[in-house]
Amino acid sequence: MAPTLGECKGGMGLSYKGIWGYAPLIISLGNSREVLYMVNRPGNVVSHEGCVPWIDRAIELVRRYAGQITLRGDTDFTLSAELDRWDSQGIKFIFGMDAHPKVVKLAEALPQEAWKPLERLARYEIATEPRRKPQRIKEAIVRFKGYLNKKLVGESVAEFDYQPLKCGRSYRLVVVRKNISVQKGERVLFEDIRYFFYITNHTDYRTEQIVALANERCEQENVIEQLKNGVNAMRMPVDDLISNWAYMVMSALAWNLKSWYGLLMPNRQRGLELVRMEFRRFLHAIVLLPAQIVCSGRKIIYRIMGYNSWLKDFFAAWENLRRMAPA
Numbered sequence: 001m002a003p004t005l006g007e008c009k010g011g012m013g014l015s016y017k018g019i020w021g022y023a024p025l026i027i028s029l030g031n032s033r034e035v036l037y038m039v040n041r042p043g044n045v046v047s048h049e050g051c052v053p054w055i056d057r058a059i060e061l062v063r064r065y066a067g068q069i070t071l072r073g074d075t076d077f078t079l080s081a082e083l084d085r086w087d088s089q090g091i092k093f094i095f096g097m098d099a100h101p102k103v104v105k106l107a108e109a110l111p112q113e114a115w116k117p118l119e120r121l122a123r124y125e126i127a128t129e130p131r132r133k134p135q136r137i138k139e140a141i142v143r144f145k146g147y148l149n150k151k152l153v154g155e156s157v158a159e160f161d162y163q164p165l166k167c168g169r170s171y172r173l174v175v176v177r178k179n180i181s182v183q184k185g186e187r188v189l190f191e192d193i194r195y196f197f198y199i200t201n202h203t204d205y206r207t208e209q210i211v212a213l214a215n216e217r218c219e220q221e222n223v224i225e226q227l228k229n230g231v232n233a234m235r236m237p238v239d240d241l242i243s244n245w246a247y248m249v250m251s252a253l254a255w256n257l258k259s260w261y262g263l264l265m266p267n268r269q270r271g272l273e274l275v276r277m278e279f280r281r282f283l284h285a286i287v288l289l290p291a292q293i294v295c296s297g298r299k300i301i302y303r304i305m306g307y308n309s310w311l312k313d314f315f316a317a318w319e320n321l322r323r324m325a326p327a
Helices: 051-063 080-088 101-108 137-145 207-229 241-263 268-275 279-287 311-324
Strands: 020-022 025-028 035-039 070-073 092-097 148-162 171-184 187-200 291-296 299-304
Touching: 025 051, 025 207, 035 051, 035 207, 035 241, 070 207, 080 092, 092 207, 101 148, 101 171, 101 187, 137 148, 148 187, 148 207, 171 207, 187 207, 207 241, 241 268, 241 279, 268 279, 268 311
Parallel strands: 070 092
Antiparallel strands: 025 035, 092 187, 148 171, 171 187, 291 299
């Protein structure tokens, strides 16, 4: 949601939360976090409205470079009428699915041996030694004050085949069962069982890997935050939907340039670190370098007046660009 306080903004709408503004659709590339397409829409549309043509355009854009394409989205983007078509094109997908009564009943009917504990994959590899976890101050206060507290006590995962109503074949449905203990002070009130479903046509991944890949979609939230507050692409400064759309696209190009610059670095690890970097830090590390320009004879000298740890990568990327430039 991109809210606005303007009274005369053409094309804006009132969202279900009572917020005036626009509801942009953002399609990003998970590998490099770059924005493939941004589509401006009135604020009263549902999140998946009009997304299919733009998803198809994104597929065609990256197909020539990608060995395999996987679509990821939350429950609103589980468009069952399109799953068969994408599957026939060789497109993989992992979408969240609403826990409606039908699939919940199927999950509850699974035998106990079909469930196994969910082992979350490590987000990163510890280079030295694992640190001791700090004391949970907030939870201690909640217990002492007798506030209502919901605590996750266990996760298990299972899978079964499921055919959505608008599909001509069945797909793999991975279900996560969370056991949540509802407590008040030191007393346990009851156990709350919740189910989370993921539909996919990936057959070569384990259930834990499917859950991890689906949860990695949350990285999109960081991209949205950077588009909002990093490059200010969603400030909606002009007067109608189309002109604000153009402003969004132009601002998002600054974010994409950061990703492209990181991919051009010879040191791949440093380049990926720059791809994941927030835009404000990128500005201070790479763009806003203080320099003195000296014209001497028939040459121009650039004197870098400050130093940071990214300077060597800056010059390495510069040399890489010079080699790539046509003679």
